[in-house]
Amino acid sequence: MSVDIVLTVNGTRRTIPLPDLRTTLLDLLREGLHLTGAKKGCDRGQCGACTVLVDGRRINACLALAISLDGAEILTIEGLAEGDRLHPVQEAFIAHDGFQCGFCTPGQIMSAVGLIREAQAGNDPERVREAMSGNLCRCGAYAGITEAVLEAQQAMIQQSTGQRPAGRQGEAA
Amino acid sequence: MIPFEYVRATDVAGAVASGAEPGAAYLAAGTNLLDLMKGGVSRPTRLVDITRLPGLAAVARRDDGSVRIGALARNSDLAHDPAFAGAYPAVAEALLSGASAQLRNAATAAGNVMQRTRCPYFADTASACNKRRPGTGCDAQGGETRLHAILGWSEACIATHPSDFCVPLVALDARVEIAGPAGTRTVPLESFHRLPGDAPERETVLEPGDLITALVLPPEAAGFSGHSRYLKVRDRTSYAFAVVSAAVGLRLEGGRIAEARLALGGVALKPWRAREAEGLLAGRAPDESAFRDAADAALTGAEPSGDNAFKIELARRLVVRALHRAAAGTPERLPALPGSVLAPAPEAPHA
Numbered sequence: 001m002s003v004d005i006v007l008t009v010n011g012t013r014r015t016i017p018l019p020d021l022r023t024t025l026l027d028l029l030r031e032g033l034h035l036t037g038a039k040k041g042c043d044r045g046q047c048g049a050c051t052v053l054v055d056g057r058r059i060n061a062c063l064a065l066a067i068s069l070d071g072a073e074i075l076t077i078e079g080l081a082e083g084d085r086l087h088p089v090q091e092a093f094i095a096h097d098g099f100q101c102g103f104c105t106p107g108q109i110m111s112a113v114g115l116i117r118e119a120q121a122g123n124d125p126e127r128v129r130e131a132m133s134g135n136l137c138r139c140g141a142y143a144g145i146t147e148a149v150l151e152a153q154q155a156m157i158q159q160s161t162g163q164r165p166a167g168r169q170g171e172a173a
Numbered sequence: 174m175i176p177f178e179y180v181r182a183t184d185v186a187g188a189v190a191s192g193a194e195p196g197a198a199y200l201a202a203g204t205n206l207l208d209l210m211k212g213g214v215s216r217p218t219r220l221v222d223i224t225r226l227p228g229l230a231a232v233a234r235r236d237d238g239s240v241r242i243g244a245l246a247r248n249s250d251l252a253h254d255p256a257f258a259g260a261y262p263a264v265a266e267a268l269l270s271g272a273s274a275q276l277r278n279a280a281t282a283a284g285n286v287m288q289r290t291r292c293p294y295f296a297d298t299a300s301a302c303n304k305r306r307p308g309t310g311c312d313a314q315g316g317e318t319r320l321h322a323i324l325g326w327s328e329a330c331i332a333t334h335p336s337d338f339c340v341p342l343v344a345l346d347a348r349v350e351i352a353g354p355a356g357t358r359t360v361p362l363e364s365f366h367r368l369p370g371d372a373p374e375r376e377t378v379l380e381p382g383d384l385i386t387a388l389v390l391p392p393e394a395a396g397f398s399g400h401s402r403y404l405k406v407r408d409r410t411s412y413a414f415a416v417v418s419a420a421v422g423l424r425l426e427g428g429r430i431a432e433a434r435l436a437l438g439g440v441a442l443k444p445w446r447a448r449e450a451e452g453l454l455a456g457r458a459p460d461e462s463a464f465r466d467a468a469d470a471a472l473t474g475a476e477p478s479g480d481n482a483f484k485i486e487l488a489r490r491l492v493v494r495a496l497h498r499a500a501a502g503t504p505e506r507l508p509a510l511p512g513s514v515l516a517p518a519p520e521a522p523h524a
Contacts, residue, residue, distance in 0.1 A: 022174045024207070044208050045276060057249075057278045063204045064279065067179055068222050115274065120253060126509040133411035134273020 005070040009033060010079025018067055025069055026050045026061035029076060037077035037106040041136075048135035051107040051114070052076045058114025060134075077106035080113065088159070089113050092152035093145070100139035111135045112149045116156060123150060174210045178219040182226060185352050185386060192221045193354055193382025199223050201245060202279040204272075205288045213298050214305060215289075229386060230281075232257055238392030241350070244283035244385045248338070249274065251282060261394060262503045263341035263401035263420050270405045270512030271337040273412050283385035285338045286349065286365070287377070290442070291320065291414050292332035303329045304373040318479030320414060323488070324472075325441040330373030331478035334366055334443050337512070341403055341420035343444040344436035345394035350387040353380060359389065366443035373442070397422030397434060401503050404495040405438070405512035406487060415439035417488040418512070421499040423459065430454045430463070435471060435496075440488055447471035450492070459500035461493070468492035 002019045009029075016032060026043070029035045029052070041049035043062045050061040053075040080087040089112045092098070099105040111132060121127035128149050129142070137145065182188035192199055196218035200206060209215035223229070223245070230245040232254055240260070242251060248268050251257055258265035272280065294300040294313040301310035313321060313331050321331045339362065347362040366377055379385075400423035407413035418438035424431040433454035437445040450467040457463035468489040475485045494514065 021177065021179050043211070045204060045273075048273065048275060051275055058275050059279045060204070060275045063202075063207050063276075065200065065203050065207060065220075068200060068203065068224055111275065114278070118249075118253075118274070124509055130411050130510055131274050134275045 003067065005067055007069065007071075008073040009035070010074070010076060021065075021067055023066045024062055025052070025054070025064040025066050025074070028066040029061060029074070035076050035078050038110075039103055039107060041104070041107075046136075047104070047107075048111060049104050049107040051110045051135065053110060053114055056117060058111050075110070075113075077110055080109070087113070088155045089116070089148070089152040092148035092155070096144040096148040096151065097141065098144040098148040099137070099141050104135060104137045104139075108132070108135045108137065108145055112145075112152065115149060116153045121149075121153075123154075125150060174213070175216050175218070177217055179222065180219060181222045185226060185229075185384065188221055188223050188226060189352055189354055189382045189384055191219070192384060194219060195381075197221055197381075199384060201281040201284045202247075204276050204280045205284065209289060209296070212296060214296055223384065238395065240390045240394075242282050242388040242390070244281060244387055246282045248272070248277040248280045248282070248285060252277070258507070260398050261341070261345065261390065261401070262398060262507070263403045263422060264338065264345070264390075266401075266507060266511045267337040267341050267403040267405075267418075267420060269507065270403060270418075282338070282388055285336055286362070286385060286388065288335060289376070290332035291335045293317065295332060304332065304369070304376070307372070307374045314479060316479070318477075318481045319408075320416065320439065321478050321481055322441050323475045323477060323481060323484045324437075324445055325368040325443070326476075326478045327369045327371065327373070329371050330369035330442065332369070332373070332442055333439055334441070335414050335439075336444065337403065337405060337415060337418060337438060339366075339444040340418055340436045340438035341401070341422070342388065342390070343446050344420045344422055344434040345397070346391050347394070348389045348391070349385055350389055351379065351383050352386045353383040357386070362388070362444070363446050369442050376442075396424055396432075399503055400425060400499045402495050402498045403512050404491055404498065404514055406491055406514055410510060410513065410515065417484055417491055419488070419491045419495040421492075421495040423454075423496070423499050425459060425500070428458060430457055430459055433467070433496075435467065435492065437471060437488055437492070440475070440484065447492075449473065454496075459496070461497075464493045464496040465489075467496065 039049035041047035045060045045063040180191045198217035200220040200222045229243045231243045233241045252265045252268035300312040348359045403420045405415045405418040420436045422434035433451045435447040450470040
């Protein structure tokens with residue numbers, strides 16, 4: 001039995017046939033919508049490579065049943081840039097070498113976007129590392145990733161408030 | 174994953190009726206259930222999606238001082254609710270010490286209570302497991318037992334309950350509100366999960382169709398907010414299940430312990446309340462000697478279920494450390510690494 005669900009994916013509302021109810025959000029994105037940015041690493045919620053935003057919150061797309069998300073808004077890495085203008089998190093990952101092979105990068109970036117929206121980590125690198133611990137990087141680009149998240153967060157705060165960024169915790173402002 | 178029928182429940186009564194059918198399972202976020210279904214460990218033939226049930230995600234403070242945590246409250250929303258975290262800091266710390274930010278954003282309060290053991294032999298359908306297939310044996314025994322029980326286990330099953338959240342909840346006398354075919358009832362969380370005995374496949378007191386609608390903390394649970402901690406020993410600094418964990422709440426009056434609450438995680442197939450230890454602490458000064466006595470009492474009857482005797486001494490030391498940290502006062506702000514034993518501490522070094 002095929003049913004249809006409605007999802008708003010990267011700003012576009014679409015009706016999507018679901019021929020198999022067992023389809024996860026990750027499989028729907030990759031196989032159904034050909035949005036292959038979200039990666040299938042472990043498929044068990046352990047690696048974070050499939051991280052996307054659902055209704056503004058970062059989750060593991062591999063552990064979400066697509067039919068249960070009927071009506072939701074999904075943001076994937078493909079919807080992050082505005083045309084040729086990269087998102088500040090994407091810019092910061094490039095500036096800080098926040099990747100090597102790139103496999104985990106879409107998940108890392110979407111996780112970082114979610115982290116910044118959650119606004120719980122502040123300027124504390126230790127809190128950022130903790131909040132990013134659901135994203136594994138087997139190349140070990142963690143140092144650059146932490147730097148990128150902190151810088152992107154500052155850039156986004158500055159952009160939205162027009163204020164000067166605060167100093168890193170432990171440093172003079 | 175075997176095929177299933179999908180039912181989207183719109184009210185609790187409808188969910189219960191649909192969930193009472195043989196082979197049915199409730200679906201909330203599915204972070205644990207889907208994983209088990211992919212591995213063929215859970216094989217429901219009907220999923221009753223409860224995520225659209227109205228009003229079940231709310232955290233409501235009642236006039237009598239109790240708090241009702243809706244079954245569908247997301248782990249992260251609950252932990253980051255300032256009023257909730259301020260009143261029950263050990264619960265917030267436990268929540269944030271568990272899983273990853275992505276999983277906490279999805280996983281629900283009731284789902285956390287209902288999560289299955291992380292025993293790798295339970296998760297591996299090629300292994301014998303009395304919990305997964307009653308009467309087939311237990312391949313965990315004689316196997317890798319680092320995460321297995323030291324309290325309350327049986328020959329049939331040596332698994333542990335993996336929840337962090339449940340550990341401070343059981344210390345604070347939380348109750349589970351259940352809607353069932355015969356109406357609504359509440360049971361203490363302490364008696365909600367069953368010890369394995371000779372029927373480890375019966376994990377909770379839930380009967381077919383029973384649906385958790387809320388977790389309720391009684392008014393007195395907020396009385397421990399000034400001296401509450403959750404500490405968790407794990408094999409990685411973050412994103413790992415507890416080898417052992419401890420939740421502590423103290424009420425101090427005139428330099429003495431007026432009342433203590435203590436529960437252990439990672440040690441049994443249920444969150445383990447240490448009532449005898451709590452009794453020993455009442456009236457004592459909050460010092461090393463009292464804490465060691467409590468730790469000894471908390472581990473009374475502990476026995477290794479394999480190559481895990483180290484967990485008994487580890488749990489004792491963790492209890493002492495958690496009591497020291499609770500006595501020193503709940504931190505103003507939750508630590509950068511919630512539940513971590515590695516964070517700088519005001520008390521004397523590890524015993």
